Amino acid sequence: MAIHRVKGTYDVLPGESYLWQALENKIRTILGLYNMREIRTPIIEYSEVFHRQTELSDMVTKETYDFDDRGERRLTLRPEGTAGVIRSYVEHKMYASQELEKVYYIGPHFRYERPQKGRYREFYQFGVEAIGALDPALDAEMIILSYDFIKRLGLKGVRVRLNTLGDESSRTAYQEALKTHFTPHQDTMCEDCRQRLVKNPLRILDCKVDAKHPAMTSAPKTIDVLNDDSKAYFKQVLDHLNAAKISYEIAHKMVRGLDYYSHTVFEIEADIEGFGAQNVLGGGGRYQQMVAELGGPDLGGIGFAFGMERLLMALEAEHVTIADIQTVDVFVIVFKEADRTLATKLLYELRGADLVCDMNYTKKAFKGQLKQALKLGAKYLVILGEDEMSRGVVSIKNTKTEVQEEVLLKQVKRYLVDHLGAEQ
Ligand code: HAM
Numbered sequence: 168m169a170i171h172r173v174k175g176t177y178d179v180l181p182g183e184s185y186l187w188q189a190l191e192n193k194i195r196t197i198l199g200l201y202n203m204r205e206i207r208t209p210i211i212e213y214s215e216v217f218h219r220q221t222e223l224s225d226m227v228t229k230e231t232y233d234f235d236d237r238g239e240r241r242l243t244l245r246p247e248g249t250a251g252v253i254r255s256y257v258e259h260k261m262y263a264s265q266e267l268e269k270v271y272y273i274g275p276h277f278r279y280e281r282p283q284k285g286r287y288r289e290f291y292q293f294g295v296e297a298i299g300a301l302d303p304a305l306d307a308e309m310i311i312l313s314y315d316f317i318k319r320l321g322l323k324g325v326r327v328r329l330n331t332l333g334d335e336s337s338r339t340a341y342q343e344a345l346k347t348h349f350t351p352h353q354d355t356m357c358e359d360c361r362q363r364l365v366k367n368p369l370r371i372l373d374c375k376v377d378a379k380h381p382a383m384t385s386a387p388k389t390i391d392v393l394n395d396d397s398k399a400y401f402k403q404v405l406d407h408l409n410a411a412k413i414s415y416e417i418a419h420k421m422v423r424g425l426d427y428y429s430h431t432v433f434e435i436e437a438d439i440e441g442f443g444a445q446n447v448l449g450g451g452g453r454y455q456q457m458v459a460e461l462g463g464p465d466l467g468g469i470g471f472a473f474g475m476e477r478l479l480m481a482l483e484a485e486h487v488t489i490a491d492i493q494t495v496d497v498f499v500i501v502f503k504e505a506d507r508t509l510a511t512k513l514l515y516e517l518r519g520a521d522l523v524c525d526m527n528y529t530k531k532a533f534k535g536q537l538k539q540a541l542k543l544g545a546k547y548l549v550i551l552g553e554d555e556m557s558r559g560v561v562s563i564k565n566t567k568t569e570v571q572e573e574v575l576l577k578q579v580k581r582y583l584v585d586h587l588g589a590e591q
Contacts, residue, residue: 190475204478210244210245212245212251212254215241216250219250222425226424232244244276247294252272252470253458262298262458262463266299270301273475287476290474296471311584313449313451314327314413317435322487324440325504327416329415329416331431334399335455338369341392342367345372350364356377358376400430430469437484446477449474451472452471498524500540500550501551502550504530510526513579525543559575561576
């Protein structure tokens, strides 16, 4: 049987990787503007980092890749970035040296989900966490950063939706309100939701099976149960967003798919025709308990993450180009076997001048070499022809203008550097 890639994974092929690199470069540049520094944490963590008592989301209870290593340690492939970052924040006591730690990460994450377009079992996220402060200005900054990021990427059909879950007591009140609301409907709800009703009613709101249940539309909004402090906090977040003229929508029943949130939650949604069902490009929110749960002090944070596959899909759908396909500056064509050593020397010399060069290594005839050069998008051909070589010259051809000139061997580098420089 032929060996395939694992279900729900994909290969980034050489012809596509330039897009990933360009996206990563953009992420690094933009996050730098917000004074974010990169953190790199392991892909494997002890399971308790993710499997915390308070985390009952589907992602953690049904979708993690858990396994025992050979030393019988229970480990989990990270399904999301936040918990690992907080584990590291606590372990390295970052709170002792920085009042507010602002970090970002880019890397693979793993969820055992049903694969479909825009949803994979191994997927890339870039995420941001700002840990150590409870300040509406910081919540607003995270939303502004997501908005700014999308704008700078060049995406247009995108909207920002946000909501608040309020502080712990508001969140509890909301759970109660949902319980009261859904209990009379439990007989017509799915089995999972009947359990959620007991354990964690908040999760009912993003049930995929019961999404169209009539009781969903009439469910209470978070705003209905917020206490005054939480209302005031949210109002200040909105004041900051309004001051910066950021457009957003309030989604009164958005609770997000993870259990660690309180106060502000938000999502960035693609509104692009034909984009498909997986249209949430990114999302995040505030978490006030996780640092303490993982053994740290009573400090909160806020962050978000974007799915990189979905960002690339959105760029493609909107025909936004973030990078040019990698091309070759110079392709050296050799006629005689004996001149191949000279070609090797020439390539080394030209690369020394930072030119992207290549030649053929499968001993193709002239026509084949030419075809290869054009396929690679070579800007110049350096032709080591039999007749030219006997005169100590080579032919250099500009593939676009088709102008061909004879150049002394020792002047090839100068010629190409000058001509390629002039093209830019
Ligand atoms: P999340 O909403 O679970 O949040 O994931 C963030 C983004 O990752 C999603 O909006 C989506 O674009 C992408 N994503 C999630 N699952 C998949 C998948 N199976 N395939 C492809 N893309 C996927 C978090 O992960 C939180 N840690 C965000 C956060 C940071 N909250 C606070 N800080």
